[in-house]
Amino acid sequence: MAMYKQRMAVSVLALFTLAACGTESGSGSGSGDGSGTVRTDLSLSGVHWSVSSLTVGGEKTTAPAGAHVSIDSAGKATGNLGCNRFTADVRTDGDKVTVGQGTTTGMACAKDVQEFENAMGKAFRGELKAAVAGRSEEKTLTLTTAQGDSIALTSEPSAPLTGTSWKVTGLVSGSAASSLPSGTENKAHFTFAKDGSVEGNLGCNSFHGKAAVSGSKLTFGPLASTRKMCAGPEMELERALLGVLEGTTTYEIDHRSLSIKAGSGKALDASAPAAKD
Template identity: 45%
Template sequence: MRRHLSATLTAIALLALAACGTESGSGSGGGGADGRNDSARTAEGAGLPLTGVRWTVDSVTADGRRSTAPPGAYIELTEKGRAQGSYGCNRFGAEAVLRGATLTVAPAELTTVACSDEIHGFEKTLSGVFTGRLTARLDGKRLTLTSPAGDTVALVDEGPAPLTGTTWTVTSLTTRDVSESLPAGTEGSAHLTFAKNGRIGGRLGCNTFRGTGKISGQEITVQDLVSTKRLCMGTGGQVEAHLLKVLDGTVTYRLEGRELALTGATGAGVHAVAAR
């Protein structure tokens, strides 16, 4: 398990990034005179409506090899000329200029969380493609960015996720001001869902669980929590023990886009992303 301070100088710099704009929508129309469908646009001479959208990274293709993105990887383009988001584990920010269908991204600043080897490999691939001059193509809610070498980043506008009815996959563990990446091999092992009828359930990292969760304002009161009785050892047991601390009594939540932060009364918490 790796640790980092959530208030590192780099992270503070990223939190100061300019807020996103509000431009949205892709528009549609019939085929043009050249037979091209206008719903898939490169919009020569006109800016694409890409800002103010949280673009979920679907995959990256580099040197002919396609890599599926881990949960939580996303990119936002602001109207103030910034690109920001998460490579999958580390957050980043960079200057970005959109002219017509050309997006030019400067070298990025990023946090330095130690991630699993698999996610680290994806982050290296994504950061290598999402830089320099890229050609943007928008097809409905899907966006493709292509480098001069032909490498691509595939993204989708999934919209914000509601608290209830969404499966939330745990991506990191927190204790007050310290955040830890999940232990190697436990990625995707813990998830939870808050149902509209007040029930909660999911997987703790080893055992499955269920209970009730009364939502009031920014708090969730968790009660009647029961789980299966499988003996959990090693890293799976560590994740489970931490999540049980979070779900003990009153839980404070913060929902932003497709990310959810939960903090228990003891200061133990988790970060989670909406499952795709």
């Protein structure tokens, strides 16, 4: 049964990929002026598509939080259906799509999420047709089966480094990732400004300082902070963050997730609020 569910998830996710790439290589005969008219001539690669809902047999189901798909220029799709991650290759013919080879993780999911993934696997097989509406970063993608079932997706912009309130969500030491010390969730955060400054909270004390951006590098100057004493877990988090936010570091943004890695191998993970928050 577990293997069957995995296959179902792979089929569904690969179909997402194919549909999107199908619009990218379409004939360009679709119409639209960007004001909401449906069209099939718009490239969908490089867009983070959040899965909004699935409609099967006229019944609409809201997708799990975090469900999404992204397509690169080589025709490789990656994403998440709210629990399991996936990758899939694609082959297209105009706005028609054919399922390519795909893989997915096999984690156990909450019952409602698993039911959604199973429904996706049953509903999306064979050929799909893709249609896009909207403009710029406010686009919607609809994938429709020959039976009239459909999946709705919405484009979501990536978070910029500057001006975003980044919430610390995890710590990394070498190749080992760990969650935050118990009781410190949602306490550490920081914001980079366009003038090269940074400010925020380390889990206990607030801080400010300089952070120069150059390509994928962030160079921190000495940070000034308040001097409160807090509970053990908060001070533990603060010491860990100070071990990352010093000197020259590298950073990477993946949609609305940020990782910062120091030369010592210590790193942190942070997230931005959802675009609609």
